[in-house]
Amino acid sequence: MTDATASPPHLLLGSCDYPEHVPRDRWARYAAQQRDAGLRFVRIAEFAWSRLEPSQGHYDWNWLDQAIEAYHAAGVKVVLCTLTATPPAWLIRAHPEILPYDEQGRVREFGSRRHYDFASPVYREHSRRVTLAMALRYGRHPAVVGWQTDNEFGCHATSRSYGGASAAAFPEWLRRRYSVVERLNDAWGNVFWSMEYASFDQIRPPMLTVTELNPSHVLDYARFCSSLIAEFQREQVEILREMSPGRFITHNFMIFESGFDHYEVAAGLDFASWDNYPLGMLEQFAPSGSGEDVKTHYARTGHPDLIAFNHDIYRSLAAGGEGLGREGRGTPPGMWVMEQQCGQVNWAPYNPLPEDGAVALWTAQAWAHGADVVSYFRWRAATMAQEVMHSGLLRHDETEDRGLAEVRALDQAQFPTGPVPARVALLHDYESLWLYDQQKHAASLSYWTQMVAYHGALRSLGVDVDIVHADADLSGYAVAVAPAVTLVSEIRAARWAQAVNGGVKLVCGPRTGFRMPGGQTWAEGQPGPLSGLLGVKLLQFDSLRPTLSQTVHGSSGDFEAHGWAESYRLEGAEARYTYGGGPLDGQVAVASQGHTTVIGAHSVGLIRAVLTEVLSGTGVPTTPLPEGVRLSRRAGRTLIQNWNAEPIQWQGRTLAPVSFEVMTHA
Numbered sequence: 001m002t003d004a005t006a007s008p009p010h011l012l013l014g015s016c017d018y019p020e021h022v023p024r025d026r027w028a029r030y031a032a033q034q035r036d037a038g039l040r041f042v043r044i045a046e047f048a049w050s051r052l053e054p055s056q057g058h059y060d061w062n063w064l065d066q067a068i069e070a071y072h073a074a075g076v077k078v079v080l081c082t083l084t085a086t087p088p089a090w091l092i093r094a095h096p097e098i099l100p101y102d103e104q105g106r107v108r109e110f111g112s113r114r115h116y117d118f119a120s121p122v123y124r125e126h127s128r129r130v131t132l133a134m135a136l137r138y139g140r141h142p143a144v145v146g147w148q149t150d151n152e153f154g155c156h157a158t159s160r161s162y163g164g165a166s167a168a169a170f171p172e173w174l175r176r177r178y179s180v181v182e183r184l185n186d187a188w189g190n191v192f193w194s195m196e197y198a199s200f201d202q203i204r205p206p207m208l209t210v211t212e213l214n215p216s217h218v219l220d221y222a223r224f225c226s227s228l229i230a231e232f233q234r235e236q237v238e239i240l241r242e243m244s245p246g247r248f249i250t251h252n253f254m255i256f257e258s259g260f261d262h263y264e265v266a267a268g269l270d271f272a273s274w275d276n277y278p279l280g281m282l283e284q285f286a287p288s289g290s291g292e293d294v295k296t297h298y299a300r301t302g303h304p305d306l307i308a309f310n311h312d313i314y315r316s317l318a319a320g321g322e323g324l325g326r327e328g329r330g331t332p333p334g335m336w337v338m339e340q341q342c343g344q345v346n347w348a349p350y351n352p353l354p355e356d357g358a359v360a361l362w363t364a365q366a367w368a369h370g371a372d373v374v375s376y377f378r379w380r381a382a383t384m385a386q387e388v389m390h391s392g393l394l395r396h397d398e399t400e401d402r403g404l405a406e407v408r409a410l411d412q413a414q415f416p417t418g419p420v421p422a423r424v425a426l427l428h429d430y431e432s433l434w435l436y437d438q439q440k441h442a443a444s445l446s447y448w449t450q451m452v453a454y455h456g457a458l459r460s461l462g463v464d465v466d467i468v469h470a471d472a473d474l475s476g477y478a479v480a481v482a483p484a485v486t487l488v489s490e491i492r493a494a495r496w497a498q499a500v501n502g503g504v505k506l507v508c509g510p511r512t513g514f515r516m517p518g519g520q521t522w523a524e525g526q527p528g529p530l531s532g533l534l535g536v537k538l539l540q541f542d543s544l545r546p547t548l549s550q551t552v553h554g555s556s557g558d559f560e561a562h563g564w565a566e567s568y569r570l571e572g573a574e575a576r577y578t579y580g581g582g583p584l585d586g587q588v589a590v591a592s593q594g595h596t597t598v599i600g601a602h603s604v605g606l607i608r609a610v611l612t613e614v615l616s617g618t619g620v621p622t623t624p625l626p627e628g629v630r631l632s633r634r635a636g637r638t639l640i641q642n643w644n645a646e647p648i649q650w651q652g653r654t655l656a657p658v659s660f661e662v663m664t665h666a
């Protein structure tokens, strides 16, 4: 750890700026205004390749030198980006083989961004070359404190290319993984529908098949493409480490991005950053079962739990997926919100203005969930091209927009950095995500909706949650919850058993342990190698269309399952809840054995009731909270948040609409 990678004493703020979009005479003024508004950092240059290298090998550094000097003079620290999110036209026309292919086999053209194939050898060469040039020029500049690699890997469905260089490299990757093609045929179950290959060279990316793709084929393509992104970034990181010592390296990950294994890609970074757009997020990822009422209620604030979910993933990401928040596990490396919405966005079907107070609330929440820096997107609204409908801290005419007033008013010192004391871990795994979503079996559910249901239930009880990799060290957690880890290997099962023997309580959701690492199901039934630990075998699984539901009865009352209901044969466990009516009548819906519990029905109420029962006696306090009221703890403080547009009476106090309070806790 170097100075630039250490956490500041309290939350700091910044913004994303684009000096190349405005006349030079603005630069010094903007930098001074930023500093005056309390912004200490600026992120720049992620889309500036065409201005920095107008033709191959002819660099124009002059303007960026001056822009960096302007920030430096104002005392604003610079986060520079590698340039690779936007290869310029001269490069693409000279090497059209850099362009990626979509799932329909069509070339994705020049004219927006992210138009490259991670596997392209010629692009890799240019990526290293231009990264080296940037690092040589600015790597030791006193104003430059860190780097962002590229911009939002995977944005606009770009984590996988379905032709060209990726398609050409896939067979070789498979050969390295399986050595002989018979092994691949076995792992993929290719005897089914006569899909067996006689050599690796016969294998193409999974696309354009007459009907459903083989999920094992999809799984390996996802793994392959993920490894390409990791390799692509690693090449840049190696150059930056050498040429820009003492600076941090991060990447700005995205909301609910599924296209690659974030643990693999984050592995070489100092910490993870992510881009938080609460209102766009609500339009695209409303929690399962929620309808227009939820979207309307939170239309101007975003949904607190969806945002918290992403914070809780990214907080743990750069430490190999281990939870960082537990006291005693060392200093957390911090997390940044690299782009924070501060007005309306432009990319959702509807783009409402945020409620008064929302920008401050988002900032406070980011701090409470582990952010050391929140950087607003963007300083001034764009007056050109694709994002003219998007807001900034300044309006198009350079007057201060509403968000900036909220930012100025924040007392940053009330947000000390330090650990998030989570004692509950939610287990997460991108391979399970890929498998689950390839064969959802119930259209209303997905890996994320199942994860969000469990996370939201915990958050509604006031519980702080670390989202960690499914193979993370769980020692020290009171409870580990695996909502949707459908891929469970023998090794993973053994790790969980060890954690349970060490005193961790384990709760599994439906479909846990359904699949083997290759993507097939366990021939001895589900949950495969977990059946001894959980004391059950899967009996039936039922996919519930929106007009069907399934009643569940048990110690905390009756609940309705939607979307999914699975039942178990007891092999050592005890029944806790059973189904009433329908084809599962009388069968077991929830079972417990020792420190383990398995929940087979998708019902938000049931999940909340069972988690409350499991948490009682663990020392983790639960506080059932009213709708839109949330508690989060960090560094000895508690943040109380009211996300409702109306005041709420709670525990003898009045919480003002869209507001927060920071309290010191024991």
Ligand code: GAL
Binding pocket: 151, 152, 155, 275, 277, 339, 345, 346, 347, 377, 387, 390
């Ligand atoms: C992000 C992206 C930014 C900008 C922003 C608009 O996804 O990184 O460059 O496009 O969205 O909300």
